[in-house]
Amino acid sequence: MLENNYRPCEIESKWQKRWEEENTFKVDESGKGKKYYLLEMLPYPSGKIHMGHVRNYTIGDVQARFRMMNGVKVLHPMGWDAFGMPAENAAIKHGVHPAKWTYSNIDYMRGQLKRLGFSYDWSREFATCNPDYYRWEQQVFTELFEKGIAYKKTSQVNWCPSCNTVLANEQVVSGACWRCDCAVEMKSMSQWYLRITDYAEELLRNLDEKLAGWPERVKLMQKEWIGRSEGTYVDFPVEDSKEKIRVFTTRSDTLFGATFMCVACEHPLVQDALLSAANAVEIKNFLERSARIDHKARLEDRYEKDGVFTGKYCINPLTGSKMPVYAANFVLMDYGTGAVMSVPAHDQRDFEFAKKYNLPIVLVIEPVGEKLDVQTMTCAWQGDGILVNSGQFNGMKSNEAIAAITSNLKKEGRGDAAVTYRLKDWCVSRQRYWGAPIPIVYCDSCGTVAVPKDELPVRLPHDVKLSGEGGSPLAKCEKFVTTTCPGCGGRAKRETDTMDTFMESSWYMLRYASPHYDQGPVDAKMIEYWLPIDQYIGGIEHAVGHLIYFRYYTKLLRDLGYINLDEPCKNLMTQGMVYKDGAKMSKSKGNVVDPDDMIAKYGADTMRIFSLFAAPPEKDLEWNDQGVEGSYRFLVRVWRLVTDFIAGELKLADANDEMKRFMHKTIKKVTCDIERFHFNTAIASIMEWVNFLYGRASLGVDRQSIERLVLMTAPFAPHLAEELWKKLGHEEMTISVNWPAYDDSMISGDTMTIVIQINGKLRDKLEVAFGTPDEKIKELALQNAKVSEQLGGKTPQKVIYIPQKLVNIVA
Ligand code: ANZ
Ligand code: ZN
Numbered sequence: 001m002l003e004n005n006y007r008p009c010e011i012e013s014k015w016q017k018r019w020e021e022e023n024t025f026k027v028d029e030s031g032k033g034k035k036y037y038l039l040e041m042l043p044y045p046s047g048k049i050h051m052g053h054v055r056n057y058t059i060g061d062v063q064a065r066f067r068m069m070n071g072v073k074v075l076h077p078m079g080w081d082a083f084g085m086p087a088e089n090a091a092i093k094h095g096v097h098p099a100k101w102t103y104s105n106i107d108y109m110r111g112q113l114k115r116l117g118f119s120y121d122w123s124r125e126f127a128t129c130n131p132d133y134y135r136w137e138q139q140v141f142t143e144l145f146e147k148g149i150a151y152k153k154t155s156q157v158n159w160c161p162s163c164n165t166v167l168a169n170e171q172v173v174s175g176a177c178w179r180c181d182c183a184v185e186m187k188s189m190s191q192w193y194l195r196i197t198d199y200a201e202e203l204l205r206n207l208d209e210k211l212a213g214w215p216e217r218v219k220l221m222q223k224e225w226i227g228r229s230e231g232t233y234v235d236f237p238v239e240d241s242k243e244k245i246r247v248f249t250t251r252s253d254t255l256f257g258a259t260f261m262c263v264a265c266e267h268p269l270v271q272d273a274l275l276s277a278a279n280a281v282e283i284k285n286f287l288e289r290s291a292r293i294d295h296k297a298r299l300e301d302r303y304e305k306d307g308v309f310t311g312k313y314c315i316n317p318l319t320g321s322k323m324p325v326y327a328a329n330f331v332l333m334d335y336g337t338g339a340v341m342s343v344p345a346h347d348q349r350d351f352e353f354a355k356k357y358n359l360p361i362v363l364v365i366e367p368v369g370e371k372l373d374v375q376t377m378t379c380a381w382q383g384d385g386i387l388v389n390s391g392q393f394n395g396m397k398s399n400e401a402i403a404a405i406t407s408n409l410k411k412e413g414r415g416d417a418a419v420t421y422r423l424k425d426w427c428v429s430r431q432r433y434w435g436a437p438i439p440i441v442y443c444d445s446c447g448t449v450a451v452p453k454d455e456l457p458v459r460l461p462h463d464v465k466l467s468g469e470g471g472s473p474l475a476k477c478e479k480f481v482t483t484t485c486p487g488c489g490g491r492a493k494r495e496t497d498t499m500d501t502f503m504e505s506s507w508y509m510l511r512y513a514s515p516h517y518d519q520g521p522v523d524a525k526m527i528e529y530w531l532p533i534d535q536y537i538g539g540i541e542h543a544v545g546h547l548i549y550f551r552y553y554t555k556l557l558r559d560l561g562y563i564n565l566d567e568p569c570k571n572l573m574t575q576g577m578v579y580k581d582g583a584k585m586s587k588s589k590g591n592v593v594d595p596d597d598m599i600a601k602y603g604a605d606t607m608r609i610f611s612l613f614a615a616p617p618e619k620d621l622e623w624n625d626q627g628v629e630g631s632y633r634f635l636v637r638v639w640r641l642v643t644d645f646i647a648g649e650l651k652l653a654d655a656n657d658e659m660k661r662f663m664h665k666t667i668k669k670v671t672c673d674i675e676r677f678h679f680n681t682a683i684a685s686i687m688e689w690v691n692f693l694y695g696r697a698s699l700g701v702d703r704q705s706i707e708r709l710v711l712m713t714a715p716f717a718p719h720l721a722e723e724l725w726k727k728l729g730h731e732e733m734t735i736s737v738n739w740p741a742y743d744d745s746m747i748s749g750d751t752m753t754i755v756i757q758i759n760g761k762l763r764d765k766l767e768v769a770f771g772t773p774d775e776k777i778k779e780l781a782l783q784n785a786k787v788s789e790q791l792g793g794k795t796p797q798k799v800i801y802i803p804q805k806l807v808n809i810v811a
Contacts, residue, residue, distance in 0.1 A: 006639040008603020012719040016114055024733055025119045028073050031529040036067045037075045039509055039569075041538030041546070044081045045105040045127075049112045051578040051585055052539070054595050055611045055621060059575055059679070060537045061118045062612065065715040066674045068119070069739035075530050077512040078113065078120040080106050082129035083501045085163060085179065088434040092468040098434040099462070102129060112595065116604045117718050119735070124515045128504035133511065134436035135457030136521035137503055142439055142450035143560055149195045150428075152448070156266060156333065157427060159187040164468070165431045166191055168500060169424050170225075170545040175294065178545075183294055192429035192438060192497065196552050200226050200421045203551060206567055213571030215618075218543045225544040227422025232406045234341065234415040236261060236314040238269075239322065245269065245314050248336030248420050251346065252409070253401035255318050256390040257364035258341040262307065262328035262353070265290050267338045270310060270327045277311035283327065290329040305330055305353055317414045318391070318405075328353065336420050344380065345372075351380040364389050365398060426549065428500045433464055433473040435498025443485035443492040452486050458494070472496050505546055506553035509533055509568055524563055533569040537617075540574040547572070573617060573677060580623040593623055605717035606632040612679040612716060634683075635720055637690055638713060642724045645706050653700020660746055662692055663705055665770060667742035669804075670712050679716070681803065686712055708740045755806040756781050758790050766807070774801050781807040 019025065040060040043053055064076040080102075087098035094101075106127055113120070126133055144150035158167040160177040166189065171178045196203075204226045207219045231250040238245060245261060263269055265287050274280055274287075286308035297303045307328035314323050323341075330349055331340050344354035344361040354361050361374045365385040372381060384398040393401050409415030429438060437458045439451040451458055461480045464473050474480055474496035485492035507521065513530040514523035538546075554568040577584055580591040598607050609631040615621040644650050655663070666689040673682035689709060693701055707728060714721035714734040721734050730737070747770045754766040754777060764786045768777055778799045781787060791811060798810040 004636050004640060005643070006636050006720075008605060008635075008719065009600070011723045012115070012117065012599075012604050015719045015722045016117060019117075019119075019733075020114070020122075022733075023123070024735065025076065025121050026123050027075050027121050031526060034072050035075065035530060036064075036072045036534045037530050037532070038064045038067065038535050039075075039077070039512070039533050039537070041536075041542065042079050042081045042505065042508060043109065044084060044086070045102055045109055046086055047105050047108070049109050049595055051593055051595060051611070051623065054116065054607060055578055055617075056537055056539070056575055057113065057116065057118055058608045058611050059573070059617050059677070060535075061116075061608070061718075062674060062679060062715040063535055063537075063677075064119050065718060065735055066739065068735040069711070069714065069737060071738065074119075075124075075512065076119055076121060077124040077515075078118070078122070079125050079508060079512070080109075080127040080129075081501065081505050081508070082106065082127040083134075083435045083498075083504060085165075085432060085434065088432060088466060089468075091434075091466045097462070098466075099129070102127070102434075115599055116595070116607065119718075124512050126508075126511065126515055128501075128508060129434070131457040131459055132518075134504065136511075137436055137499065137507070138439040138451070138456050138458060139453055140507075140521060140557065140560065140562075141499070142453070142456075144194065144556065145440065145450045147560075149198070149556065150192060151195065152190055152192050154188060154190040156186045157189050157191055158184045159189070160184055163432075164471075166427055166429065168427045168502070168545075170426075170502075170548070175298075175300070185294075186291070191427050193425040193427055194552075194556075196426045196548075197421060197423055199552055199555055200228070200423050202555060202566075203423075203548065204228055206551070210567050211570075211572075214569075215572060215574055218540070218547065218572060218574060221543040222548055225423060225548065229420050229422070231418055231420065232402070232409065232415055233337070233418040234317065234409060236317060236323070236341065238325075239313040239315060241312075243269075245325070245339050246337045247339045247341045248418060249341055251343065251398075251402070252405045252415075253387060253393075253396075253398045254343040254346045254364050255316070255341070255405055256387075256393070257343045257345050257362045258316055258323065259321075259344060259354070259360045259362055260323045260342045261314050261325045262331050262340045262342050262350075263310075263325060264331040264333035264338040265327055265329070266333040267327070267331075269312065269325065273310040273312065273327075279309065279311060283308050283310065286327060286329075293329065303329070305349060305356065307353060307357065309357075317409065317412075324359070326353075326357070334424055335422065345374060345377070346380050346382055348380045348382060351377075362389060426500075426552075428503055429497035430500055431472040432498055433460070433466060435501060436460070436503065437474070438495045438497050438499055440495040441483060441485055441492045442495065443487060443490060445490060446485055446487035446492075449485060449487050449492070455486065460498075474498070502546060502549050503553075506549045507557065509536075509550065510554070510557065510563065520562065521557070522562055527563045527565060531563075531565050532567055533571075535571045535573065536569045537573045537575060539577075543574070575617045576615065576620040578621050578623060582622075585623065598628065602628060602632045603635075603719070605635055605720050609635065609683065609716055613683045614680070616680055617677050634687060634690075635717055637694070638709065638717075639720065639724070641690060641693060642706055642710060643727065645701060645703075646727050650697055651700035653702060655702045655705060659692075659696065659702075659705065662689070663708060664742040664744075664746040667708065667712065667740050668744070668747060671739070671742065674715065683716060686716075710734075711737060711740050752804050754781070754804070756784055756787060757806060757808040758787065758811055760808060763787060763790060774803065777801060778807060781809065 040056050064074050067074045082102050087102045090101045091098045158172050160167055160182055162180050162182040172184050177184055231248055232252040235244040235246050274283055293303050307326040310325045310327055312325045314325055316323055342350040344350040345363045346365055363372055363374050366372055366388050367385040387393045387396045387401050406417050439458045441449045461477055464477050466473050481493050483492050483494050510522045513526040517523040550568055557563050583589045585591055610628045614627050666685050669685040670682045710721050710724045725734050751767050752770050756764045764784055778801050796809045796811050800808045
């Protein structure tokens with residue numbers, strides 16, 4: 001390290017203390033004036049913060065401080081996603097109570113966040129494991145139960161054998177548990193669900209209509225997760241019975257080619273067949289075989305297609321012919337209706353199945369201008385075409401036939417147009433201790449009863465045996481389980497499942513607007529003022545979990561009448577991950593850099609600069625010791641320049657035009673870059689400004705240039721800036737000083753030289769006015785004579801513009 005008198009440790013603890021004593025970041029509570037709600041995803045109190053947190057929270061902090069300096073009221077809260085399994089596992093392993101473990105981690109991590117100088121309004125902090133928080137969640141749950149939105153059902157659920165609990169579909173990642181990576185099993189169990197499917201349409205529609213400020217990538221992932229599919233319901237009468245089998249198909253144009261029926265193992269018809277069919281033993285064997293296919297293989301479609309005849313037949317509603325009904329392992333019970341009309345000529349799975357079980361194949365679609373023959377086909381024709389062997393519909397095109405057949409079915413009461421979703425209802429019950437108890441009581445005479453409002457919260461009992469074995473710990477806690485029925489006063493038993501912790505993180509962003517409100521989950525007036533979130537920052541890994549749930553929960557609270565808000569968040573930014581030596585920085589990889597060590601060595605400001613300068617926020621960041629060293633040296637240069645100026649060791653001189661131009665240019669660039677989250681280029685511009693001022697040292701520097709440098713540095717390295725600002729003779733904190741303004745007329749005379757490349761080779765240069773919009777510069781480059789000559793009339797594949805430097809045309 002350089003010899004110098006920049007002492008980050010002293011400066012940083014001094015300013016942190018003052019910010020705390022003076023409540024510098026406590027936001028005005030009047031609920032009036034221009035506001036900005038900046039939120040970073042709340043951390044799980046695992047023990048220590050890691051570099052991913054440092055990065056996420058620094059990105060947010062720059063925005064927060066920048067907005068504060070622009071005179072906006074910034075809500076910038078922090079709290080703890082404090083329920084969850086690690087606390088329970090720690091308890092099992094080390095015998096410490098989950099509450100104690102959690103709260104002491106919170107204390108430690110709060111200290112770490114304070115040492116990084118983040119501008120949180122700590123008066124709004126809360127931990128979600130506190131009964132003052134989860135009691136509202138329980139209240140909302142009882143209301144959802146009364147409306148039928150929260151309900152209990154028995155079905156196949158995802159079971160993680162190592163976490164000993166069920167998982168929601170969103171928590172299964174390629175067939176494995178999101179938390180422990182263990183292969184997930186399917187189990188039939190009774191669980192609590194929230195009817196998120198009722199909101200599928202709105203969740204989907206708003207992605208396009210209301211979330212212009214969200215990354216396309218996240219919106220696409222949510223669209224795929226919701227998985228809207230338009231098709232037709234068709235009813236097939238079961239032979240010798242009053243029953244019907246209903247299917248969902250996207251290809252009603254192929255109905256004349258449906259020669260057999262396949263249903264899921266869990267389909268009621270199969271359960272029936274087990275009791276009555278002559279081949280019941282064979283069916284039973286098949287079901288056992290299918291249950292053994294692991295979830296991962298099923299998801300990846302890597303398993304042998306297998307089935308068994310159920311002994312039943314149904315009737316094709318258009319041809320009147322008999323179709324054998326099979327149970328098949330590739331039909332899923334929880335998609336569509338759990339039954340598929342099989343069209344072997346036009347669906348590859350059905351084709352293979354028909355070959356294996358020797359079932360008839362009937363061609364009904366022919367590709368335009370081609371003749372197909374079922375005798376010689378080696379695979380299904382899955383594309384569009386012209387209908388054949390389809391009675392009155394012969395000669396129609398597939399898409400016309402879909403409409404015509406659907407309307408024909410509808411007229412005869414045998415089917416209708418339908419929409420189905422891949423999204424499933426959200427399974428919210430967990431068989432674990434460290435979570436919010438589900439506020440439900442079971443009574444022999446009254447049935448399932450919600451705990452009344454005035455008896456909430458249902459507190460999590462403190463003294464519970466945690467062994468990690470044999471089911472839910474709460475179920476073994478007699479004192480908790482036994483209760484009286486709120487309906488009849490008789491003996492009753494409590495629900496012993498707790499809520500999925502994603503329930504807590506689904507509304508915490510609303511609670512921050514009125515964290516101490518005791519009349520309900522939220523104060524509607526404060527929601528009206530603070531919400532929606534103006535900027536949310538967090539990891540992409542939450543794209544289809546948390547980021548769908550919190551949108552859904554907002555709509556639930558709206559429809560329960562608590563708030564008047566459709567979407568919780570206007571702008572979303574998903575930051576990249578932190579890597580070291582090519583691998584994701586994580587405890588299990590053993591490549592963790594401890595923020596505490598780095599702060600002790602270089603100071604928090606260096607950590608902040610490094611994490612912003614090393615990569616743009618959306619990109620992954622590779623840890624690099626030289627980069628940290630370089631960030632530190634930059635701060636030393638700023639320190640020296642300003643302290644030399646204060647000590648009178650720099651010559652004082654009025655700024656000339658060149659200097660003024662440079663300054664306004666820098667302010668403009670830094671301002672625009674912060675707004676666009678281009679922090680690395682913003683810092684690069686400040687570095688250039690510092691270099692420029694050093695270069696001017698012999699001619700003289702003016703006070704304004706120095707002061708603006710300090711203010712521009714404030715969002716990035718706030719402790720250093722605060723100290724220098726004080727040394728420059730100012731009393732107020734930097735966040736209450738106006739962000740420096742720039743004067744466009746000072747810049748307009750200035751030009752910049754832009755290099756034009758084709759496929760990376762220099763072709764020409766362009767002289768444009770400073771501040772020319774990016775699109776205009778690209779246009780000018782394409783109109784350049786040498787460029788058009790080289791391109792010879794062809795349209796280029798891509799035009800890349802690197803601001804203020806070059807345009808590269810990829811031909
Ligand atoms: C007959 C048919 C003929 C189909 C054909 C396809 C091609 P998407 O687009 O994903 O919605 N299907 C329906 N429910 C199913 C279930 N529970 N398990 C497995 N497969 C199921 O796909 C809809 C198609 O997936 C439906 O259209 C159905 O097969 C199948 F030439 O019906 B089709
Ligand atoms: Zn009762």
